[in-house]
Amino acid sequence: MEDKVILLDFWSSSYAMRVRIALEEKGIQYEAREQNLVDKSPLLVDMNPIHKMIPVLIHNGKPTCESLVIVEYIDQVWNDRSPLLPSDPYQRSQARFWADYIDKKIYTNGKKLWREKGEKQEEVKREFIAGLRALEGELGEKVYFGGERIGFVDVALVPISSWFYSFEKCGNFSIEKECPKIVAWVKRCMQKKSVSKSLPDPQKIYGYVLQLKQKLGID
């Protein structure tokens, strides 16, 4: 029986990009369905009644929600190729720890960075940079967080790089200057088709951010 895989998606969502990368890494055929987040489809509301958010992975009719939960699910179901999580329980716990850290320190601050101004923005920038620096420490001299191949932490983090240009313009700083190792790691990841196919053009993200700022009345 053939697998039917649908991804309820939104082009600029870093969370959705994580799932796209995981599906690409595993070579899974899937249908991406771009969602309207203002006027949510009955399918989205039916498949994610609790949060009504994307991404949602629908595998043979059954929904899984929350990006990192979905990535682990994909890794477990299609476990015969491109493993994303380590097999050793301790290393697995460390990978989960850093993915959780990325959610708490990078993604959460990223969301605030382009919306804030003045001292509040400076505070968010500081936390964001400190978060990336801690991740640089974890990366160390490795090619990827996953070692020789991309893994769970790489998949969790790399999507937000498509927003770096927007953060830099809105926050008036250079991420490369502050965290050169992370930027070098991003460039390495982008050489992989699974990543470059899954991330949008940073200029498009910036255009979108400008639109959102106008709509929200943020100057």
Added chain:
Amino acid sequence: MAEEVILLDFWSSPFGMRVRIALAEKGVKYEYREEDLRNKSPLLLQMNPVHKKIPVLIHNGKPICESLIAVQYVDEVWKDKSPLLPSDPYLRAQARFWADFIDKKIYDIGRKIWTTKGDEQEAAKKEFIEALKLLEGELGNKPYFGGESMGYVDVALIPFYSWFYAYETCGNFSIEPECPVLIAWAKRCLQKESVSKSLPDPQKVYEFVLVLKKKFGIE
């Protein structure tokens, strides 16, 4: 080789309780170390330099931080007894989803109940009951979230039951009339020694909350 398991914890932390319950379910012998959170031990700072928080599980000298990550680790290492996560990837994803829901909703909203007053407190109470009702929906007719025996979601949620009396007293409301199925589930869990030995007396938790309120100048 003898296993050395240490848990850095704080008696009233629902997050610490999760790990205590998981270790008890698995019959793992461990050393419990109470931390003074105003004067954190060098060991805590060394073992969790990123967040400097409890709980930290230390297994043969290696630290695992973040309660749900530690619970998953315990489940994977001591896998021959009392499985907490289901073996089926889809059911496992659903368990992770609900544990994530509990993390996102219960602690923060519960905290608002005892740290705010007036309209803000009323809104928090409403949100809290709504979240509990969604959990009741997920429980359905099952004795436990894990089915016939306690599982990951039960372990994630039951610690907060020790804080219900504090929430109810501070918020001047009663949870049982709103969520009788959930309260029945909680009492069922408390009949298990792994749970009853891991949860503090709700009265003590309430007295602790009063001390905190005084310290933070909340009346």
